[in-house]
Amino acid sequence: MKAPPEQNAGDYALEACNLGKSFGGFDAVKGVNLKVRRGSVHALIGPNGAGKTTCFNLLTKTLTPTTGKVLLDGKDITHLRTSEVARLGLVRSFQISATFPHLTCLENVRVALQSGHGKSFRFWSPISSVEPLNGQAMDLLEQVGLAESAALTATELSYGKKRALEIATTLALEPRVMLLDEPTAGMGHEDIAPITELIRKVSAGRTTLIVEHNLSVVSNLCERITVLQHGEVLVEGTYDEVSRNEEVITAYMGGVDAL
Incomplete structure (x- = not known):
């Protein structure tokens, strides 16, 4: 008898499978595998130049991948346009x-x-x-x-x-999967807490993937965190797991005050 799969594919609202993007021989994103659990808030973090924005652009179809594919609710959306995936419920905040x-x-x-x-x-x-x-x-x-x-x-x-x-x-736009690209970037301290609570509120009943430099926001909001470095996944886990990882601490050394 075959062992059951570790996770049911239906558990994931958004997936990147061996996702890659090259620009003139430079690999900005390399073999990224990402699974965002349905109904969760998941963070994509990394030091400057890690490939976060390129990865986001691939997921929302602003860019076409060189390798790999993107799945939304198990459906291959790799070759769909941004407007088409938005109609399917995948919406990037601030894209409009x-x-x-x-x-x-x-x-x-x-x-x-x-x-x-x-x-x-x-x-x-x-x-x-x-x-x-x-x-x-x-x-x-x-x-x-x-x-x-x-x-x-x-x-x-x-x-x-x-x-x-x-x-x-x-x-x-009634998103089922919402991607937030640095929602607190440029904010004063007084605005960060209200926006963090707003994101928590509007994420209820939705799947949310967030790129965010402010790690206190990430620790307060996100159940799972994927760390990118040099366009590749360095580690994934809970905030406690990621913040104690020596490779992550080394990657961020000098990039943020503390994890």
């Missing part, structure tokens, strides 16, 4: 980010909702044609703590609130 600076928060979310409903945005359309989306837009703003800022333009928001607005526009 051109939050429109001179539109209000409500209008920004409404534009994203139009996209999610397969409707193109037309500036010359009468306002009455999109008013039915206002209730849903307000619900999303409520979720991210921006209901009272609905009438403010994006330029009037603090940096942390702009990030919250970007998360609201991402939620408008």
